Structure formats: C-alpha cells, structure tokens
Amino acid sequence: MRRLAFLLICGLGGAAILISLGVWQVQRLAWKEGILAQIETRIAADPVALPADLDTEVDEYLPVMAAGTISPESLRVLVSQKQIGAGYRLIHAVQLVEGPRILVDRGFIRTSATPAVPPNGPLRLTGNLHWPDEVDGYTPTPDLDENIWFARDVSAMAETLETAPILLVLREESFVGENVTPLPVDTGNIPNDHLQYAITWFSLAVVWLGMTVYFIRRSPRRSGPERAA
Secondary structure, three states: OHHHHHHHHHHHHHHHHHHHHHHHHHHHHHHHHHHHHHHHHHHOOOOEOOOOOOOOOOOOOOEEEEEEEEEEEEEEEEEEEOOOEEEEEEEEEEEEOOOOEEEEEEEEEEOOOOOOOOOOOOEEEEEEEOOOOOOOOOOOOOEOOOOEEOOOOHHHHHHHHOOOOOEEEEOOOOOOOOOOEOOOOOOOOOOOOHHHHHHHHHHHHHHHHHHHHHHHHHOOOOOHHHHHO
C-alpha cells in the first residue's frame, strides 16, 4: 500500500505540474496573440508626420509619411526570400525635407540585379519606423569592402551613412524601380511558440500518467494465502 500511495502521489502530482505548465502556456498564447493583434493594427494605421522626439519603444512600428531626397549610395543586407533565393535589403540615407537625415529600407533586390538610381529631388516616403533586433553574438562583422551586411544594425548603419539612428521601412516603392520589392514591416518575425510549448507540456503529462499506470500495474502484489501466513 505504501508503494501504491507513493506511485499515485508522484504520478498525480507530476501530471498536475505538467498540466499547469500547459495551461500557463495557453494563457501566454492568448496574451501574445493580443499583443500581435495590437502591433498589426498599429502597423496598418494611417501614417503621420515623423515625430520630433522619438522613443524606440513607444514609436516602434509607427506609420510615417514624409518627403525626402534619397542618396544614391546604399548598404546591402544579405537576406533570403522563399521561392526566390538570396538577395539584399537596400538601406539608403534620406535627407527629409522637414526633419533629419535618416535611414530608409527600400526592400529586396536579387544579388544579380542592379538597383535603379534614385531620381533627384524630394520623393514621397511611406513606411513604418523600426529598430530591428537582429544582431547577436553570432552575427558576422559587415564586409565593408564588398558592402555586405548580415543584419540591420541601425546604430552602425547610421554611423556609416552619417544619419540619425532612425530606420523607416517602406511599404511601397517611392519611385520606379521594378527590380526592388518592398519588404514592409510585419509580425512574422516576432516569435510566438506558446502553442508548441503547451502541446509539449500536455503531451508530457499524458506520458507521465501512462508511466504511472504502467508502474502501478507492474507493482508486486501479495496473494491471499501469503497475507494470511
């Protein structure tokens, strides 16, 4: 009886812990989906003028409309697109008509393509402010000789192109450049693995209960005559 009680306590207690972790992940999933919905609504909102005082947290994803002159030189960030292959994000410096000199992410271009030269004069720019967190300890150092970057490091790029550390990711091309495809800001790169975690915890709870039943069934039991003796 003591062995049976011990197995039941361990089995039910362990399963309860695993189930509670699964329920917590389900709650986290609902919370994360709410956050993503808010971000998507903010991304798709009507654009406004670039604020004078920016906050990288408050103004993340803020839709902005501005006018400015794009510099011909650009920085190339190595990326890959599904069903297309390798290419670059083109990051240009833009001097706003009313505002500072900022960075603008024009979008994707194939490695073999040559981007169209931006025209002279102010152009309409519509996009979202973004400070991507793409740099970690494994990110290679930019190859400045070949003009190849491996992540959008806003601070480093701003220093290279002599701009403010502000990145505007275009929603659409601001001039005729058919070989450049805008890559607008979205929530696709924001991790949301809570459903997988919940499934994992619930699956472990089922396995734990199954093992508990197995050990209980394998537990030795005394026969009637042996108890009498």
